[in-house]
Amino acid sequence: xxxxxxGAVVPKVGVFNQYGQRLEITxxxxxxxxxxxxxxxxxxxxxxxxxYLQKKIVLAQWSKDVIQNKLESKFNDKGxxxxxxxxxx
Numbered sequence: 244x245x246x247x248x249x250g251a252v253v254p255k256v257g258v259f260n261q262y263g264q265r266l267e268i269t270x271x272x273x274x275x276x277x278x279x280x281x282x283x284x285x286x287x288x289x290x291x292x293x294x295y296l297q298k299k300i301v302l303a304q305w306s307k308d309v310i311q312n313k314l315e316s317k318f319n320d321k322g323x324x325x326x327x328x329x330x331x332x
Contacts (some may be wrong), residue, residue: 255332
């Protein structure tokens with residue numbers, strides 16, 4: 244029952260896309276995908292989004308520990324990798 248993000252809907256770190264989504268890094272270094280009705284620029288958003296969701300909500304969250312364990316299990320054998328973010332997130 245999972246959906247995937249692709250195309251223009253994909254959220255980026257620190258900047259809302261036209262669908263009101265962005266990625267945020269929490270104080271605990273978790274990653275959250277959030278939706279903000281206020282930042283949703285679709286002209287039909289009032290018809291698409293139920294009233295009870297017309298606010299800022301967390302769509303998904305990945306904890307630092309889970310991400311760290313997965314990355315270290317995959318890459319922490321004989322090398323390292325580095326993730327960078329540019330001005331586009």
